[in-house]
Amino acid sequence: MNRVKDYRKAAKLTQFELAQAVGVARQTINLVENDKYNPSLDLCIRLAQVLHTDLNQLFWEGQVHEK
Amino acid sequence: MNRVKDYRKAAKLTQFELAQAVGVARQTINLVENDKYNPSLDLCIRLAQVLHTDLNQLFWEGQVHEK
DNA sequence: TACAAATGTCAACTATATATGACATTTAAT
DNA sequence: ATTAAATGTCATATATAGTTGACATTTGTA
Numbered sequence: 001m002n003r004v005k006d007y008r009k010a011a012k013l014t015q016f017e018l019a020q021a022v023g024v025a026r027q028t029i030n031l032v033e034n035d036k037y038n039p040s041l042d043l044c045i046r047l048a049q050v051l052h053t054d055l056n057q058l059f060w061e062g063q064v065h066e067k
Numbered sequence: 068m069n070r071v072k073d074y075r076k077a078a079k080l081t082q083f084e085l086a087q088a089v090g091v092a093r094q095t096i097n098l099v100e101n102d103k104y105n106p107s108l109d110l111c112i113r114l115a116q117v118l119h120t121d122l123n124q125l126f127w128e129g130q131v132h133e134k
Numbered sequence: 135t136a137c138a139a140a141t142g143t144c145a146a147c148t149a150t151a152t153a154t155g156a157c158a159t160t161t162a163a164t
Numbered sequence: 165a166t167t168a169a170a171t172g173t174c175a176t177a178t179a180t181a182g183t184t185g186a187c188a189t190t191t192g193t194a
Binding site: 038039040041042044045048049054055056059060063 | 105106107108109111112115116121122123126127130
């Protein structure tokens with residue numbers, strides 16, 4: 001489970017508004033939030049930018065890597 | 068420019084070996100390293116795991132976000 | 135209860151990530 | 165100077181990300 005929905009709600013955006021902000025369809029946001037598929041890196045980066053966070057926060061949750 | 072090539076060389080892997088390790092074709096690694104396209108999140112995550120790093124290190128370089 | 139906004143989901147379509155095979159060029163070692 | 169390994173790149177094919185439109189369900193609010 002990624003954390004897009006959490007960050008979107010924290011930003012008080014609807015799926016539709018987030019979709020517009022990153023330039024994809026509303027359904028695409030819905031599918032990403034529900035892990036129905038595998039977004040492109042480009043979309044991940046735009047999501048992180050619009051949600052004022054970064055790739056690790058959104059998509060690296062629970063991974064055990066430490067530097 | 069992402070840093071896949073830097074991390075691959077640090078791990079002393081060839082493009083072919085890295086491709087095998089993450090389960091894609093060698094050409095795919097080549098294209099990713101040279102920013103010829105837009106990999107899937109899934110591939111990005113496998114690259115980060117195999118290269119013992121994380122998404123931000125590989126693909127968030129130069130982005131200005133701080134938590 | 136009723137209504138509207140937000141969300142989930144389906145089917146059909148289009149764009150593009152990724153595969154495969156092949157070949158040219160570069161790099162490194164002999 | 166040769167040779168092999170590694171890399172860059174092309175063309176064609178396939179899988180799947182992302183679109184569009186539509187409708188059902190949920191959630192919040194009057």
